[in-house]
Amino acid sequence: MTGSLPSCASKCDATNCGIDVILHFGDLNDANFLRLVIKEISPHELYNLAAQSNVGASWDDAEYTFNVNALGIVRLLEALRSCGLSQKTRIFQVIVIRNFRA
Numbered sequence: 197m198t199g200s201l202p203s204c205a206s207k208c209d210a211t212n213c214g215i216d217v218i219l220h221f222g223d224l225n226d227a228n229f230l231r232l233v234i235k236e237i238s239p240h241e242l243y244n245l246a247a248q249s250n251v252g253a254s255w256d257d258a259e260y261t262f263n264v265n266a267l268g269i270v271r272l273l274e275a276l277r278s279c280g281l282s283q284k285t286r287i288f289q290v291i292v293i294r295n296f297r298a
């Protein structure tokens with residue numbers, strides 16, 4: 197794997213919690229970004245809530261919606277596997293069927 201994380205990573209304070217949170221803004225369709233950020237973070241748990249969640253838009257652009265909502269989790273799993281984290285990281289995936297109703 198080559199390259200480095202984009203400069204959009206930023207650190208912010210989770211107000212009232214006293215916890216530092218580092219935000220990495222990226223696209224679930226960008227497999228290379230996912231590999232880089234997962235390699236850097238090496239998470240114990242990963243929660244995927246990202247989605248194209250607008251039902252109307254999902255009908256207008258079914259291919260994009262499928263790419264984000266269905267293949268996004270595949271890219272995350274592949275990123276975890278390629279970083280050797282398959283046995284370490286627990287992944288939580290939001291599932292919705294409404295977007296794909298005919």
Ligand SMILES: NC(=O)c1ccc[n+]([C@@H]2O[C@H](COP(=O)([O-])OP(=O)(O)OC[C@H]3O[C@@H](n4cnc5c(N)ncnc54)[C@H](O)[C@@H]3O)[C@@H](O)[C@H]2O)c1
Nearest residue numbers: 222223224225245246247248249250264265290291292295
């Ligand atoms: N809100 C609810 O009551 C509810 C109930 C059941 C299921 N869900 C499901 O949970 C998921 C999240 O729901 P929500 O209400 O938080 O939706 P939301 O639209 O508020 O949040 C989705 C987030 O995903 C991000 N996103 C979209 N495309 C992306 C991409 N390519 N890469 C990275 N991020 C991307 C958006 O910017 C947004 O921040 C959806 O799949 C939704 O269908 C939500």
